[in-house]
Amino acid sequence: xxxxxxxxxxNLERFPELHPPLDAQAALVEANRCLYCYDAPCAxxxxxxxxxxxxxxxxxxxxxxxSALTILDANILGLSxxxxxxxxxxxxxxxxxxxxxxxxxxxxxxQRHAMDAFYAKSPFLAAGPRPEAPARVACIGGGPASLACxxxxxxxxxxxxxxxxxxxxxGLNTYGVAEYKLRPxxxxxEVELVRSLGVxxxxxxxxxxxxxxxxxxxxxxxxxxVGLGAMERLGIPGEDRPEVVxxxxxxxxxxxxxxxxxxxxxxxxxxxxTAIDAANAARRLGAxxxxxxxxxxxxxxxxxxxxxxxAKVEGVQFHWLAQPVEILDRAVKFSATRLAAPDxxxxxxAEALPGxxxxxxxxxxxxxxxxxxxxxxxxxxxGIGLDNGLIAVDRPTGRTAHAKYYAGGDCVxxxxxxxxxxxxxxxxxLAMVRRLEISRA
Numbered sequence: 001x002x003x004x005x006x007x008x009x010x011n012l013e014r015f016p017e018l019h020p021p022l023d024a025q026a027a028l029v030e031a032n033r034c035l036y037c038y039d040a041p042c043a044x045x046x047x048x049x050x051x052x053x054x055x056x057x058x059x060x061x062x063x064x065x066x067s068a069l070t071i072l073d074a075n076i077l078g079l080s081x082x083x084x085x086x087x088x089x090x091x092x093x094x095x096x097x098x099x100x101x102x103x104x105x106x107x108x109x110x111q112r113h114a115m116d117a118f119y120a121k122s123p124f125l126a127a128g129p130r131p132e133a134p135a136r137v138a139c140i141g142g143g144p145a146s147l148a149c150x151x152x153x154x155x156x157x158x159x160x161x162x163x164x165x166x167x168x169x170x171g172l173n174t175y176g177v178a179e180y181k182l183r184p185x186x187x188x189x190e191v192e193l194v195r196s197l198g199v200x201x202x203x204x205x206x207x208x209x210x211x212x213x214x215x216x217x218x219x220x221x222x223x224x225x226v227g228l229g230a231m232e233r234l235g236i237p238g239e240d241r242p243e244v245v246x247x248x249x250x251x252x253x254x255x256x257x258x259x260x261x262x263x264x265x266x267x268x269x270x271x272x273x274t275a276i277d278a279a280n281a282a283r284r285l286g287a288x289x290x291x292x293x294x295x296x297x298x299x300x301x302x303x304x305x306x307x308x309x310x311a312k313v314e315g316v317q318f319h320w321l322a323q324p325v326e327i328l329d330r331a332v333k334f335s336a337t338r339l340a341a342p343d344x345x346x347x348x349x350a351e352a353l354p355g356x357x358x359x360x361x362x363x364x365x366x367x368x369x370x371x372x373x374x375x376x377x378x379x380x381x382x383g384i385g386l387d388n389g390l391i392a393v394d395r396p397t398g399r400t401a402h403a404k405y406y407a408g409g410d411c412v413x414x415x416x417x418x419x420x421x422x423x424x425x426x427x428x429x430l431a432m433v434r435r436l437e438i439s440r441a
Contacts, residue, residue, distance in 0.1 A: 006183070006184045006185045006188070006255075006256065007179070007183040007184060007185050007255075008255075008256075008257075008258060010258070011179045011183075011254070011255065014179075014284045014285065015178075015179035015180040015281075015284055016180065017180060018180045018181055018310070019083075019108070019109065021109065021112055021113060021116060022106070022109050022110070022112075022113050027059060027109075027110060027113040028059070028060065030105065030106050030109070030110055031056050031057070031059040031060040031110060032060050033097075033105055034053060034056045034057070034060070034105050035053075035096060035097070036053040036056070036057055037053055037096055040052055040053045041094040041095070041096060042091040042092070042094050042095055042105075042107060043091075044094070045090045045091050045093065045094035046074075046075075046090060046091050046419065047090075047417075047419045047420050047422070047423040048074045048075040048081075048419055048422050048423045048426065049074055050070070050071055050074040050075055050078070050091075050111075051070055051074065052091060052107055054070050055067040055068075055070040055071050055110075055111070055114060056105070056107070056110055058070060058114075059110055059113065059114055064113070064114050064117040064118070065117070065118060065121070067114035068114045068115055068117065068118035069118075071111055071114060071115060072118075072125065075148075075419065075422050075426075076147065076148050076151040076152070076190070076193070076194060076422065076426075077144055077147060077148065077173070077190050077418060077419075077422050078111060078114075078115050079112070079115040079116075079119060079186055079189065079190055080144070080173050080177075080182055080186060080187055080190060080418055081111070081418055081419045081422065082108050082109075082111035082112035082115055083108075083112060083181055083182045083186070084173075084177055084181050084182050084417070084418055085108060085417060085418065085419050086304055086306075086417065087107055087108040088306060089304070090419070091107045091108070092104040092105065092106070092107050092108065095107070119189055119193075123189070123192075123193050123196070124193075124196050125151075125155075125193060125196060125197055126197075127154045127155065127157060127197045127198045128154065128155045128156045128157040129157050130157045131156065131157045131158065131436070131440075132440060133436065133439070133440040134157075134158065134159065135158050135159070135220040135221070135432075135436050136158070136159045136160075136161070136218065136219045136220055137149075137150075137153050137158055137159070137160045137161075137219055137220060137221045137222070137223060137432065138160075138161050138162075138163060138215050138218075138219040138221075138222045138223070139160060139161070139162045139163065139222075139223045139225060140163050140206045140215075140222065140223065140224050140225065140226055141162075141163075141164060141171060141224070141225040141226040141227060141409075141411075142162050142163075142164030142166070142169035142170060142171055142191075142201065143170065143171020143172055143173065143225055143226075143227055143409060143410075143421065144171060144172075144173060144225075144409060144418045144421040144422050144425065145223075145225035145408040145409030145410075145421040145422070145424050145425035146162055146164075146171075146223060146225035146409075146425060147162070147169075147170075147171075147190065147191065147194050147422075147425065148421070148422040148423075148424075148425030148426045148429070149223045149225065149406075149408065149425035149426065149428050149429045150162055150194055150197075150199045150223075150425075150429075151193075151194045151197055151199070151429075152425070152426045152429035152430060152433075153429045153432065153433070154194075154197040154198050154199055155197070156429075156433045158432075158433070158436070159198075159200075160198075160199045160200065161199075161200040161201075161202060161219075162199060162200070162201050162202070163202050163204050163205075163206050163210060164201065164202075164203060164204075165203065165204065165205035165206075166203070167203060168184070168188060168191075168256075169188075169191045169201055170184070170187040170188055170190070170191050171225075171227060172227065172248075172418075173187035173190070173418060174187040174188060174191075174255075175248070175251070175252040175255065175256070176248050176251055176252060176274070177251075177277070178251065178277035178280060178281060179254070179255055179281070180280070180284075181277075184255050184256065207377050212377070212378075212381055212382065216404065220404075220436075221404055221405075221406060221432045222404060222405050222406070223398075223405075223406045223407065223408070223425070223428055223429075223432075224378065224391060224400075224405060224406070224407040224408075224411060225407070225408055225409045225411065225421070225424075225425060226375075226409075226411050227409060227410045227411055228370075228410045228411060228414075228415055230246070230248070231246035231247060231248050231249075231367060231368065231369065231370070232369055232370050233367075234269065234324060234327075234367050234369060236324055236325055236326050236327065237326045237327070238326050238327030238328060239327055239367070241327055241329075241365075243263065243330075243363060243364050243365060244327060244365045244366075244367065245364070245365075245366055246366070246367050246368070247268070247270070247274045247275060247277070247278040247366050247367065247368035248274065250278050250281070250282075250366050251274075251277060251278060251281060254281055254285060260285060262282050262285040262286055262287050262364065263282075263287060263362065263363040263364025264287060264288050264289070264363055265287070265288065265289045265291070265361065265362040265363055265364070266279075266282045266287045266289070266290045266291070266362060266363075266364045266365075266366060267291050267292075267293060267332050267360060267362040267364070267365050267366070268282070268290065268291070268292045268293070268316075268366045268367075268368060269292075269293050269294075269324055269332075269365065269366070269367045269368060269369060270292070270294065270367065270368035270369045270370075271292070271294035271295075271296065271300070271301035271302055271303055272301075272302045272303050272368060272370070273302070273303045273304060273307050274368045275292060275294075275303065275366075275368035276292075276303045276307045276308065276310075276311045276316075277307075278366045278368055279292050279311055279314075279316045279366075280310070280311055280314045280316065282364075282366065283314045283315055283316060284314070287364075289317065290314075290315070290316045290317065291316075291317045291318075291319060291360070291362070292311070292316055292317070292318050292319065293319045293322045293323075293324065293332075293334060293360075294318070294319070294320055294321075294322070295321065295322065295323035295337050295350040296320070296321070296337075296339060296348065296350050297320045297321060297339065298318070298320060300339075300347075300348060321336055321337045321338065321339075321350070322334040322335070322336055322337060323335055323337050323350060323352060325352075325357060327365055328359065330361060330362065330363055331359045331360060331361050331362060332359070332360050332362060332365055333357055333358070333359050333360075334357065334358055334359075334360060335352040335353065335356055335357050336352070336353045336356035336357075336358070337350040337351055337352055337353060338350070338351055338353055339351075370415070375389065375390070375391055375411065378391070378405070382402045382405060383401055383402055384400045384401055384402050384405055384407075385400065385401040390411060390412055390413075390414055391407040391411050391412050393406070393407050393408070393412055396427070396431075397427065397428065397431035398412070398424055398427050398428030398431060399428075399431060406428040406431065406432065407424075407428070408421065408424025408425050408427065408428050409421035409424050409425065412424060
């Protein structure tokens, strides 16, 4: 699938946008509601610390490009974050208007308004001047963390090459976010903006087509932004059956392929945001029934509450305290569970109840139980430390136990938001720049 062919016409029809954009007049009215707080809690709540009052004030004055540049100065993926950020628990959740029982400023939609205007007019950003002591940096993985790292390094004039094993860059923004939240074409517009800074993109799998030794020899620093890899397996009999498709593969396929099969009765296993995205997509692609099974209760479900409520509106049905034990021909066998006492972290483990097994008839199964953490190659060959399967870093800098390697995004934080990955990538880039500046001082 080429970038020019996205989004698919079918998806534009079946996946209308969840939050339509503001028109010019509505954006102007909303921008003028802002109090332009001096010590704005909304900016503090943003992991990339966008100057929210400043970009909104520029919208109010009609300076949309200036507004977009304010956003991009803090967050190179301002377009996608305006669509996918959980603003109700970040910037909008911190709006001071809550104190006066007023509706918070629609920061996400205003950010989108500025970014849409920017991308509508031949977007381009200039790279920084070439430093006296040039350096080269490799970014492994083409997702949000690597894109943010690469863009920040280019703004300081350093050469960057991004290595990604998929045909299209952008990581989960391109392949893994539900279509009604973010179109793959919008993700690729941001990739092109990063490319316009002079970042080189190469489709190659590091560790196979490109060795770590060659990266060590040809680059001064290496940033690891590989995400979490493939979905974890259920570890039960029958999960290799053809009607079982993991959630990330299912989402990527319907976003980029003209032919997507969906069952009549679909079972989704898991309780996170990815499970919700897959369940909603199955409904919109024609499934008559979609059932989400989660081994804990509604209270413990990791998905955001607004995602859960939206899924119920879509017609998704939820079943609690049930975990799969086997996938059969046209059915899934479950065991009822009960919650144990909370452990030291406060999490309650689900325990299967003996003799409580039951079968649920379906013709498609979509597991969504978290992504695998595939960092063994780095740990073994480079001595990079792991913490519970994730890359261990110095949080203020993103530096790993190997002085040449930095890391950020899901492979470090375990799977958070796009904006967190952007913050990680930018933080690591600035740490590399400081080291380079100190070395030539």
